[in-house]
Amino acid sequence: MLWLLLNSVHKKMRRGFIVIVSFGIFFFITYTLLQNRGNHIVSKSFRTTSHNNRSILKNLFDLNIKNNSIFFLDTSLKDYQNELVTIHRRVSCAVESAALHHRNRSIYYVYVGRYHEATMDINDINFEPILTYENVQVVYVNIENLVENTEIEGLFKKGLIETSNYYVEHFKDAFCVILLRNYGGIYLDSDVIILKSLNELGENFVGKESEQVLGTAILAFNQSGHHFLTTLLEDLNVNYNPKSWGGNGPYLFTRGVKKLCGTTSNFSGNECDYLKIFSKNFFFPVYYEDWRHLFDPNYVEEILKITKSSYMIHFWNKLSHNWILDVKSNASYVILAKTHCPNTFLMQNKSF
Structure with missing residues (x-):
């Protein structure tokens, strides 16, 4: 027993x-x-590196870039020799929305700086959501290397852009043209949310911000646009205006496309030569004068209706950056963020 x-x-x-x-x-x-x-x-x-979860960003010029890639730019020119690279939650949302709707494309968030390398904390709460996407890379490029042997190298060396009150915007205006000329693909501003895939739109397009002006928050060019992009850099070098916020971006592109299309009037057609020109509702359904509607719950039905067929919204960060929303808000910006940058949104505890 x-x-x-x-x-x-x-x-x-x-x-x-x-x-x-x-x-x-x-x-x-x-x-x-x-x-x-x-x-x-x-x-x-x-x-x-082995120091406090910090990592050195890869150099953009050391990578093999596909010609259908999507680019974002950070041109704040922070002191990356002494500061870590950071990203705002709304920028993370923009990058995630592009990655979510374009699994077949590489997404590059490019930091531009004065030094030869930059370092980031890989556990940063706003980097974590986008780094879960296999197609997202956060990279770095030295500003001198970026402008070297370009039409604006002399303009840069004179320091005219860097001393402008709008240097962040003006560097972005110039550098997005350089990137698209070098690699082709799509450039996106960081204050957007992509609502659906852009793949069906082709490889060369711009969008109307208004009936008179083309927007530069989204631009797409392949090698067909090489000569056109070169003429824009030549124009910028000659006519750069440090006191004009939009004169070196939207108005530069508008002027250049009018020459390409052989017109001095507003854009009546949707295409000229190889370039498609999309109507306001494609990318800019909310005009800058109405930016508050994106952040006001009283306009949610109106905004969701007019953006139903849009590919992108632009939320005009220059105007809206101080407008902080509760994560439980019924504003259309929050509703769209929940859907199109879900990982980023889930990381936010109180505000967005």
């Missing part, structure tokens, strides 16, 4: 040991897979 009891206890202990060992093996394998996945996410954009 005692032998049977001891034998039963032994069997139970053996089964318990097997269960514990099996669970340990399962936990080890799972942890290893997750670590490898995390390391893969980090390695695609960074050269890792």
